[in-house]
Amino acid sequence: MTETRAGDTPLLEVCDIVQEFAVRGPGGVKGAVVHAVSDVSFQMGRGETLGVVGETGSGKSTLARSIIQAPRPKSGEVRFLGTDLMRLRRKALVEARRDMQMVYQDPFGSLNPRWRIADLVEEPLLGYGVRSAARRRERVRELLDLVGLDPGVFAGRRPYELSGGQCQRVAIARAIALNPALIVCDEAVASLDVLIQAQVLNLFERLRSELGLSYLFISHDLALVKQISDRVAVMHLGQLAEIGPSEELYRRPMHPYTAALLDSIPGLDPVTGEARRPTPPQGEPPSPIDPPSGCRFRTRCPLAQARCAEERPALRELAPGHQVACHFPLNFPLDAGPAATTGTAARRTDAGLTDPGDISFP
């Protein structure tokens, strides 16, 4: 395990979290279990941004909800600023959560449509007992300014009078109202158009440096996550496949799943305009109700061998701060030839049509 600076409690330590849900299985059989998060461990330092990527159903949101104890995970440990949240009772947990706020995807759904923007931003201040009304009003103005909304224009409006990007700014103002140490963003910019998304991403970056915030930034968009993260965690079917410094993880992915995700995104050189066609992995992700034995990626992994079905690969640190759960990692040892990732190759015209078969109208 990587240790953040000695003597300094990490912001967040997550140890072997497990979260499962009882559901009806195929054909309506009772007693099936969704293995949503299985033994996930990682740490975050203060002021650090950790991105979390993975396909739909890989457990990103469940992981986030487990961390904020809503609902509490089945087992494991969540230490936030040194306190084990799993042991805290109601009131103590509410108090601890003050330093840990969430921003969700749906900018409208997360705000009460009947409230004025000023009331929405004031609410967390009330909840955590900022007694003086004058002090609260002043803080609301300060917060709206911070997120780039002119208080004179917006304080009296209601959510439906705002655009999606403006609503998301309000949600962010609420999240930072109590000076949290960590903000968990679950697809926080996913529903915004690209120009507005860029504005909100820049706002996140500015608040990070001005307020010393940390983000746990969940998104299925790998490029977006790279933009904002110091480190990135790759989730696959409830498990951590790989976690490491973002620059290095994108340049030299060691887990075949990370490489497959990177190969699935279209590339576009912002200067030359050269495009690169994706070469995605074939096949469907397996069911979280009945995940494959051994390595859960083996049914889609081009490198799978017999051992991958027998033995679950442990998360190992293969480079400083870079951990990988794979028996046969790519780009390892580090001098083992060229990086396997896509990066710069322009494959616009010859992009792989694997096994074209003979296609014609029936």
Add this chain to the structure above:
Amino acid sequence: MTVERDEVLTADPAERAGAAALLEIRDLRIRFTRGGRRVHAVNGLSYRLDAGQMLAIIGESGSGKSVSARALLGLLPSSAEVSGSARFEGAELIGMPEREIRRRRGRDIAMVFQDPARSLNPTMRIGAQITEAIRAHSGIGRKEAGERAVELLKLVRLPAAERRFHEYPHQLSGGMRQRVVIAIALAGEPRLLIADEATTALDVTTQAQIMQLLVELQERLGMAVVMISHDLGLAASYAQHVVVMYAGRAVEYASAGRLFGHVRMPYTRALLGAVPLLEREPHAPLPVISGQPPDPAAIPKGCAFRPRCASATGRCEQAPPFSEHEPGHWWACWHPAEDPPGGSGGGGGGGEDGATR
């Protein structure tokens, strides 16, 4: 580079000489009346698409992408006022009698939407839905149609097609459902498939698989594809040509290889700058522009991008014409951007210059 108006080669991309286009849209305008207000959803859209090609329509939400596509299939509510021209293989679609357009729907042009769940009937087995679509178009017998349905499911590479034939939509993943929706769209053997944000709701891996399938179908069946998307990377990687829309108008149009290395229109440049790309460094600030797209009920006079444009001058109070300023490259702007100094200038993959094929 400054381009004078008299350098303009042709006033309208649909007017290019050469082989007849599969689809020619000319000055398409669509208006709705909502709550007593006029909503100008599409304000003069022109583009052309040749058989077997893929065209991407790019733009922010509300820019009129879906409305302009739905108009081609007669899928707009009756409150819509449509003018301009849309010719498919020479036949005028705008104003075509409802019966005629319904007869052609699915056979000339078929459409696939963002949400596969809503395009499928949840209470009907997959096989029955495709079989029904095939019979609606060809009137062949049930058994033969069933066999064709399985072939179509294989064509769209649905895993275990024979077994899935008997399953219901909820038993399939989102990606598999979208394959089924595409199979249904192919039932009438259309020459043009419109994919309206068809991969937007899907995972990166599934999105790439579905795009790969569309390219495969396009190349092997000679089917043309219009892909509507807000994802520039996706458009650049798959489409031969790209139309950028803003406030209901085409503002830039070129081959994909040409466009992304030689962006002229400030709006396209802003879009390109704002996309998080793998090629960028972590924490690099994104160049942003302020403001929002105009309310379609109150589009500013002149260039609609003017309130957000850093290059705007007094001249922009007049609407710039959408014209071919460089071979194969149309735009609507008085002050087009130049190629960046470090740019390709025609090198690398940006060299696919020249006329629309």
